[in-house]
Amino acid sequence: MHYYIWTLGCQMNTADSQLLASELEKHGHHATENWEDADIWVINTCVVRQSAEDKAYGRLYQLHALKQRDPSRIIGLMGCLVGVRDPLRLRQKLPFVDVFMPPSDPRPLLTFLADRGAEAEALAADAVARAHRDALQDEDDIASGDLVLPVHERNSLVSAHVPVVYGCSFACTYCIIPFRRGVERSRPVGEIVAHVRSLARQGVREITLLGQIVDRYGKDIPDGPDLSDLLHIVHDVAEEEGVARIRFLTSHPNWMTDRLLDTVAALPRVMPHIEVPNQAGDDEVLARMKRGYTAEDYRRLIARIRERIPGVAIHTDIIVGFPGETEAQFQRTYDLLAELRLDKAHIAKYSPRPGTVSARRMIDDVPPEEKERRRKALDDLQSQIVAEINARSLGATVPVLFEDRHRDKWRGRTPQNKLVFVESDRDLRGRVEDVQITWTGPWSMQGRLLSDVLATASGDTITLAVTR
Ligand code: SAH
Secondary structure, eight states, X not given: OEXXXXXXXXXXXXXXXXXXXXXXXXXXXXXXXXXXXXXXXXXXXXXXXXXXXXXXXXXXXXXXXXXXXXXXXXXXXXXXXXXXXXXXXXXXXXXTOOEEEOTTOOHHHXXXXXXXXXXXXXXXXXXXXXXXXXXXXXXXXXXXXXXXXXXXXXXXXXXXXXXXEESOOOOOTTOOHHHHHOSXXXXXXXXXXXXXXXXXXXXXXXXXXXXXXXXXXXXXXXTOOOHHHHHHHHHHHHHHHTOOEEEEEOOOGGGOOHHHHHHHHXXXXXXXXXXXXXXXXXXXXXXHHTXXXXXXXXXXXXXXXXXXXXXXXXXXXXXESXXXXXXXXXXXXXXXXXXXXXXXXXXXXXOOOTXXXXXXXXXXXXXXXXXXXXXXXXXXXXXXXXXXXXXXXXXXXEEEEEEEEETTEEEEEOTTXXXXXXXOSSOOTTOEEEEEEEEEOSSOEEEEEHHHHHHHHHHHHHHHHHHO
């Protein structure tokens, strides 16, 4: 059968969809680029804000209408809309959905298809049914960590995500993720290593380790490794297998130890790039968010990261319009961002989420227009800051890992994760090349391959010699 997956939300969902695609293909199904042609439709959902949830429902109701015309289509719902508990209420609300899959768990769909396969086998003993039955016997594969990339990504995907901590046991008052992704569970080292190794052998050149609070890796394993140990282990694998770059996200300020920062600085394949959300610059708001640090703590953390990791790029997340956020409190967030001059800020408008403490006990009292005004003010500030930071790279030479072509240019990233576009007729996919930066803006840069610059320069010399 043919499948099509819509992936909404975060990098963890991207990784989850990749695992699902891998499993489906292992069981004899194929991807299609045209979703209308697919027999199996899967929506991998996000509910972090109401807007994300609305997107999932919009797609779902569209598919429902189509399924009414053709009931043989299979609809699978995956991810944070489903959650880790039995989605009984969702089943009742959405009876046309055939399969519900919790985050990171493709097995319900595989079982569903296997059951169908068994039925078909009884009727026709066809090859697909036999493939399903055989595949059921190697169910343990998922747990081993080995991942066979889906065909369209095999030997072409450059950058991949590897979950290392599932779930979250922290309790930020605004956040629904712990309710939907379950308690924090670190993945065993062996599984992570197998995952990284298998990706590398299929051409992947950059690995990003994922966790809701990735710097808590290993805290739930007695005497287990921490993130710093894990980075050393993954770095060894990267050296053996030719993985050029390692990143990790998202960090929480309270677990960013000096040891971790020094590890990032010491390991050449771990990139100088830290994602550590601030959320707010006002202490009272931070306390009501239950983030566990003050603005001054965050300020000191940024200084410490910069001191220990030369040339580091720091990304943050901010929420504007949290319940009760006054103009003065918002201004403190604005001032902190203006002071810290970070490399990127994801700015979100507060959205009350069912079941969270802030939705149950606090009033969403900042009007939508005011949230939008605050969001835009921070966005404007931040793009000005990033434009200035990026302008400093003009004329510099930076190593860029190229990922793919975008229109007529190659697209890649610097160690600081900044986007760079370059014109070249060569196949640059998966290569790290020195690039001279010729133009910079807030969202991307353009440059020329240093090898081209040098070739032109030596060409000039020859011309000069001839004319003389
Ligand atoms: N676990 C990570 C990421 C959580 S979700 C962390 O600790 O940051 C990604 C971002 O979405 C968060 O950093 C936060 O800025 C935003 N977010 C989470 N819940 C939200 C809500 N209810 N309303 C608006 N933004 C939210």
